[in-house]
Amino acid sequence: MYYVIAGVAFGCLCLWAWRRAAAWYYRRKVGRARAAGVRSQDDKDKDNKGALARAPSAASAVLSNWAYVKVVPLWMFQHVTLAEWFWSVAYLGIALGLGFWGCIRDGRLDYANPMGYVAFGQIPILIALAGRNNTVSWITGVSYEKLNYLHRMSGRVAVLATWLHTLGWFHQGLGPHGPGSELFLSGMLGAVAALIMWLTSFALVRRVMYEFFLVVHILMCFIFIVASWYHWPMLGWWCWTGLIFWGFDRGLGFLRMILVNKAWLLPFASKRAEHSACVVELVDPAVLRITVPTRSLFRWSPGQHALITMPQVATLRYEQHPFTIASAAGDAVFLVRAQKGFTARLLARMQSDVESGLNAYLEGPYGVSHHAELLGHDTLLLMCGGTGITYGTSHLLGAVAAAHKGTTALSALRLVWNVRDAAHVAWIAPLLNKALENGTAHMAVAIDVYVTRTGASLEPGPGHEPGPGHEPGPGHEPGPGHEPGPGHTPDSEEDSGATTPATLSSSEAVDKVSVPEKPTYGLSEQAARFVSFHKGRSPAEMILRADTERSATDAAGVAVGVCGPLELQLDVRRAICRVNSASAILRGQPPIELHVESFGW
Structure with a gap:
């Protein structure tokens, strides 16, 4: 099992290194051209390259759409990509396959003990994938929250294997290890703890009673590990390995907090x-x-x-x-x-x-930042909703700074923000004012604010109306308290779209809300030049298609980043699947790459 995991991790490491190297190449080579005002001409490039030369890119687009962009909805679980389903099913199949390997003994099926080995083997994996400071993320370049689906699958395998082990022994007879024995009591305690941990981890429980879920999850996990050690001490090293991972994660996090906040100075009032x-x-x-x-x-x-x-x-x-x-x-x-x-x-x-x-x-x-990779593209489209704008502003500010230094291949960046009220621009006005005060160098920047609330979308005003609290998706944060995970606490109405925009033929046809002549909502006169207001929810496909058509082909193509509620993510995913088609790539359209910022704890 661990050899398979090591092989997959090594493959991911190679892919991550290749992507970083490619991004560095584009930033270095194309970035110099961008700083000098040079940008490739799409029409010339389309003439020079034939369909055969573009075939690998077209095949890559098809694979990307099916594996990473399209999602499979299930009422019990989150929307997951086919790639996540593949790795989840592969993990389940390998774990159970290795467990059932050699279960036939003396002509009969004996799966009780092999399933016990499988359950023990999940303990280090479970904890390693749950920690913020984990070596799996360091090796693969995949952030810990993006690996959470494997953590959940490892947990399901642990629960399934534990109860197969338990029921297997009940079926074949407990012998001297029946009720009252330490082996029986510790085994049942661990099995019940694993079952409770699984039953309280469903999305409904996490959404309604997150703090309850968190306490029960940690407590039952600890009980499961300790009970497993007492149940079969000869395999206790699996338990100790898991506890070492746990201690390493928390210890390193505690050390980082001490260093970042210079905790040794906090006892002094003058320094606190x-x-x-x-x-x-x-x-x-x-x-x-x-x-x-x-x-x-x-x-x-x-x-x-x-x-x-x-x-x-x-x-x-x-x-x-x-x-x-x-x-x-x-x-x-x-x-x-x-x-x-x-x-x-x-x-x-x-x-x-x-x-x-x-x-x-x-x-x-x-979290693993993909900012360096995004800077290697020609066009960056950031789609945000509600307080998911934090993801967009951070990349916008970083890209503007890189443009001034001449270290980005980006020639165009568009930030699209779906909000309930135009006055919400004041949330990010100080950041925009500072970032845009000296312009954006060679990079064209547009900030489109889509006012989605009925009434407010007709005319922006200073009125503030908080939307009903939108409960975060399954476990958006690995700590006590109940706010969605990193970064965004989306409001359901403002992001899923209170109004449906009309079909528009071009970006110029979008109805704009009249902007007052004087800077407003805290925006400086310079920053206000980059901001425009629109009615209704953002038409993702139309925006993406327009930006892709204008994108140059001498960099890595078009990058799309999205942060917001599920409806916004699904809208962007559907748009990419329609625009990033194999036929379009064969005709010379640059490829599109998707980055989704979401927390599925």
Whole structure:
């Protein structure tokens, strides 16, 4: 089993290294041309390349669409891609196949003990895939939250194997190891703990009672490991390996928190404010903007997230909560939608619109950033909804900075934001003002704000109306509290589209909301030139098709990043499947690559 995992990890490592090398090549070679104002002519390139030369790219597009873009909906589970289904089924088949291998003994099927070995073997894998600091992510370049589906499959294999082992022994007879014996009691305790852990991990439980799920999940996992060790000490090294992974993850995280926040200075009152201060602003009745001043040892890349600890707000003093960082450098800025748990307590703690008396400690950054790869494309389209804009602003700010340095192949970047009210632009206005004050160098930038709320979409106004709290998807955060995972706390109505846009033939045909002559919503005059307002929900396919047609072919093509609720993600996925077709690639259209920022804990 572990040889198979090692082989797959090595293959992923090679793929990751190749992608990074290709992105570096495009940033280095094409970036210089972009800085000099040189951009390839699509028509010339289409004439020079024949369909046969484009066949590999066309085949890659078909594979990408089917494996990574299309999703399979199931009512019991999240929408998952075919690639995730393939690896999940492959994992299940390999684990059970190895377990049943050699189960025929003396002409009869004996699966009880082999299934016990399979269950023990899942313990290190389960914990390794659940940790934020895990070697699997370091080797494969796949962020820990993106590997969560394998963590869930490993857990299902553990539960299935445990109960096959249990029922197998009941079937063949317990002999001297019946009720009352340590072997029986420890085995049943572990089996029941595994079953409870599985039953309380369904999406409905996580959505309605996340804090309950979190406590039960950790407690039952610990009981399962300890009971397994007592049940069969000869295989206890599997348990110890899992606990070592657990300790390594938490120990490294604790060390990072100490270093980032310079915890050794916190006992001194004169230094505490300098290394733990933060500013919390109420930018909307249900949205908070948290600004943590620059920490010298805290460095991150666009798209990454950090864990925030605020002892004065937390129920458990040092509980942690993940949020995507909306800025790209300097102060760390977070947008938080207040819902339940920690975020609701933080909102209630606000005595005024600006609160500067709270302490905040950061741990991280976490998540594998694809920003370097995105900079190797010619066109970048960022589709965001609600507070998922943090993902978009971080990449926008990073790309603008790279354009000024001449280290990006991007010639065009479009940020599309679906919001309930045009006044929500004020959430990110300070970031846009600072990033765009000196222009965008050679890179063309457009920020399209789609106002989706009925009434407000007809004319933007300063009125703020918080939408009903949208419960996060299955377990969006690996810490106590109940806000969605890194970065976005989407509002269901503003992102799924309260209005259906009319069919439009071109981007110029989109009805724009009239923008006041003077800068508004906190935007500077310079930043306001890049922002335009539109009615209704963003037409993803139309926007993508228009940007793809204008994209040059001397870089890696078009990159699409999406962060928001499920409906927005599905809309973008459908658009990519229609636009990124094999026939279009054969005609000379540049390929499209999708990056989805979502948390499926």
